[in-house]
Amino acid sequence: VLLGAESVSCTTHDDGEAYLVSVDGEAEIRLHLFSHDDDALVLCEADGQAMTVQVETKGPRWLLQHGGAQLDFLVVRPRVAELAARMPVKEAPDLSRFLLSPMPGLLVSLAVSPGQEVKAGEELAVVEAMKMENILRAERDGTVAEIKAAPGDSLAVDQIILEFT
Numbered sequence: 001v002l003l004g005a006e007s008v009s010c011t012t013h014d015d016g017e018a019y020l021v022s023v024d025g026e027a028e029i030r031l032h033l034f035s036h037d038d039d040a041l042v043l044c045e046a047d048g049q050a051m052t053v054q055v056e057t058k059g060p061r062w063l064l065q066h067g068g069a070q071l072d073f074l075v076v077r078p079r080v081a082e083l084a085a086r087m088p089v090k091e092a093p094d095l096s097r098f099l100l101s102p103m104p105g106l107l108v109s110l111a112v113s114p115g116q117e118v119k120a121g122e123e124l125a126v127v128e129a130m131k132m133e134n135i136l137r138a139e140r141d142g143t144v145a146e147i148k149a150a151p152g153d154s155l156a157v158d159q160i161i162l163e164f165t
Contacts, residue, residue: 097145099136099162101155105129109151112162116144125161136161 040055042064053066064071074084101107108126112118118138125136142164149161 097164098160101159103129107149107151107153107155112144114144
């Protein structure tokens with residue numbers, strides 16, 4: 001129900017321990033909150049059915065997890081939600097042209113050179129991290145345009161190793 005919701009409002013119930021949540025002004029869900037071993041759990045009652053959902057909070061941002069599904073949302077006052085809805089969404093940069101280091105480590109070897117055509121699944125580089133060698137492979141067919149790192153270089157997370165055309 002919450003995944004397709006445009007707005008969710010919440011009020012405290014009479015007993016002070018439960019919340020009555022209204023989804024898009026229609027569905028109502030009664031929530032009971034409790035914590036267990038530093039993991040916040042929410043007991044939900046919706047249409048008479050009970051379920052437990054794990055909640056992780058980071059400031060006003062909440063991440064709900066249940067049965068493999070995740071829901072990330074912002075918990076703020078109505079006026080703040082109205083203003084947040086007007087904020088432009090920043091597009092993530094297109095990094096598909098680059099091979100990025102997935103972890104900090106040492107670039108052990110490069111298996112390609114500039115101008116070389118590669119096929120999906122072909123080995124591109126080997127990064128050593130925590131005494132384990134990780135083979136980085138091409139995600140799709142392409143041509144290597146430029147090498148940005150050399151064997152023996154220490155790499156940071158998301159550092160560019162090479163660029164495709």
